[in-house]
Amino acid sequence: MMDNSNLSARDLAVIWHPYTQMQTAPAPVALLRGEGALLFDEANNSYIDATSSWWVNIHGHAHPYIAEQLALQARQLQHCIFAGYTHPPAVNLAERLLKILPGPQSRVFYSDNGSTAVEVALKMALQYWHNQDIKKRKILAFHHAYHGDTFGAMSVSGRSVFTRAFDDFLFEVHFIDLPTASNITSLKSQIAAWQPEEIAAFIFEPLIQGSAGMLMYEAAAFEELLQYCQSQNILLIADEVMTGFGRTGKNFAMQYTSVAPDIICLSKGLTGGNMALGVTTCTAAIYNAFLSDNKLKTLFHGHSFTANPLACAVALASLDLFLEPACAANRQRIHVQHRQFADRLNTLPVIKNTRVLGTILAFDIITAGEDGYTNQLADYLHRFFRERRIMLRPLGNTLYILPPYCITNEQLTQVYESIIACAEELMH
Numbered sequence: 251m252m253d254n255s256n257l258s259a260r261d262l263a264v265i266w267h268p269y270t271q272m273q274t275a276p277a278p279v280a281l282l283r284g285e286g287a288l289l290f291d292e293a294n295n296s297y298i299d300a301t302s303s304w305w306v307n308i309h310g311h312a313h314p315y316i317a318e319q320l321a322l323q324a325r326q327l328q329h330c331i332f333a334g335y336t337h338p339p340a341v342n343l344a345e346r347l348l349k350i351l352p353g354p355q356s357r358v359f360y361s362d363n364g365s366t367a368v369e370v371a372l373k374m375a376l377q378y379w380h381n382q383d384i385k386k387r388k389i390l391a392f393h394h395a396y397h398g399d400t401f402g403a404m405s406v407s408g409r410s411v412f413t414r415a416f417d418d419f420l421f422e423v424h425f426i427d428l429p430t431a432s433n434i435t436s437l438k439s440q441i442a443a444w445q446p447e448e449i450a451a452f453i454f455e456p457l458i459q460g461s462a463g464m465l466m467y468e469a470a471a472f473e474e475l476l477q478y479c480q481s482q483n484i485l486l487i488a489d490e491v492m493t494g495f496g497r498t499g500k501n502f503a504m505q506y507t508s509v510a511p512d513i514i515c516l517s518k519g520l521t522g523g524n525m526a527l528g529v530t531t532c533t534a535a536i537y538n539a540f541l542s543d544n545k546l547k548t549l550f551h552g553h554s555f556t557a558n559p560l561a562c563a564v565a566l567a568s569l570d571l572f573l574e575p576a577c578a579a580n581r582q583r584i585h586v587q588h589r590q591f592a593d594r595l596n597t598l599p600v601i602k603n604t605r606v607l608g609t610i611l612a613f614d615i616i617t618a619g620e621d622g623y624t625n626q627l628a629d630y631l632h633r634f635f636r637e638r639r640i641m642l643r644p645l646g647n648t649l650y651i652l653p654p655y656c657i658t659n660e661q662l663t664q665v666y667e668s669i670i671a672c673a674e675e676l677m678h
């Protein structure tokens with residue numbers, strides 16, 4: 251039997267946590283089980299998972315159907331090499347994903363997480379031109395973008411406190427502002443001045459920049475920007491790692507535009523937040539540029555756990571639940587609740603920039619400090635919600651709710667009321 255006693259203290263002696271200043275962080279809460287939108291600690295207290303366990307969970311925790319499918323697969327085939335061999339979950343998942351993705355996507359490349367899905371996308375785009383002897387080597391991205399923590403993904407992300415120690419080691423990228431009706435003409439001339447014939451690809455988080463602070467932007471100007479890039483032969487890489495699988499309301503955020511991307515990155519919601527899996531998909535045109543008698547045109551990339559059968563089986567189970575009408579209805583229900591709560595938030599003088607997109611609600615708290623990730627208010631907010639057993643994790647002075655789609659209206663109300671209580675405390 252596993253020893254589950256005294257976990258927080260034992261953790262502090264042996265573990266280094268992500269995105270955590272270990273010297274000042276409070277001891278972690280040990281969670282022993284989950285059910286729906288709730289997680290339970292050692293004393294059986296329940297916590298509401300209001301941010302989907304880092305944006306990954308869509309159907310709730312320890313879902314019985316997903317657990318069942320995982321167990322079935324584990325008894326059949328748990329893993330095998332994916333070069334020269336294949337298996338049912340990988341093929342079935344690829345077929346089903348290609349049917350629902352925006353635009354004509356033709357091939358699925360498997361990896362382990364969002365960062366690796368982005369690495370693969372960058373390699374596909376750069377080598378697509380390389381294989382054709384076309385000198386297109388520059389990359390375009392948005393300021394403040396977040397595409398992951400590996401070096402390639404960091405390079406195409408905005409330079410920030412996250413990248414400070416590594417900035418000298420990152421490759422150069424051209425960054426542009428988020429598009430609006432008023433800056434779109436200027437964005438196009440900026441790109442024109444960078445010699446677009448040398449730009450290989452544009453990578454972006456469609457309609458909402460997550461880590462930057464849930465920054466939302468308009469589909470119309472975005473669409474115009476994408477069309478301009480297409481006219482300049484710049485490949486479009488849609489990083490739907492956070493937005494995929496219904497998070498923004500539609501199945502994929504690109505469906506808010508009429509533009510078909512060349513490459514799509516998926517992870518987070520792909521397995522419903524149950525196992526690590528990443529996917530990079532591409533059009534037939536991209537794929538065909540790698541077909542050759544010349545071995546040098548091969549995409550030389552792969553991971554030990556590429557297309558892990560357990561992860562693929564779990565993704566298939568999650569997809570079954572995702573495509574049920576009840577899932578879309580839940581997302582719509584959350585959206586309506588968020589809209590009503592946004593009206594309430596707008597009446598509070600300490601809150602600004604309330605915004606809603608699909609199942610995501612975000613707002614900024616007005617403080618003396620500068621807006622952004624390092625704002626001092628974050629520690630206070632963290633503590634406030636943790637004491638109330640609501641799992642909300644601020645991005646600086648930005649707070650957001652991004653719940654599993656199965657969250658109940660009662661649970662949502664508890665989250666909303668805790669935010670109102672927090673705002674009231676800040677006003678005193």
Ligand SMILES: *Cc1c(COP(=O)(O)O)cnc(C)c1O
Nearest residue numbers: 363364365396397398460491492
């Ligand atoms: C989280 C995220 C990533 C990185 O995914 P990991 O699985 O954490 O490596 C990449 N892009 C976007 C848009 C993300 O939100």
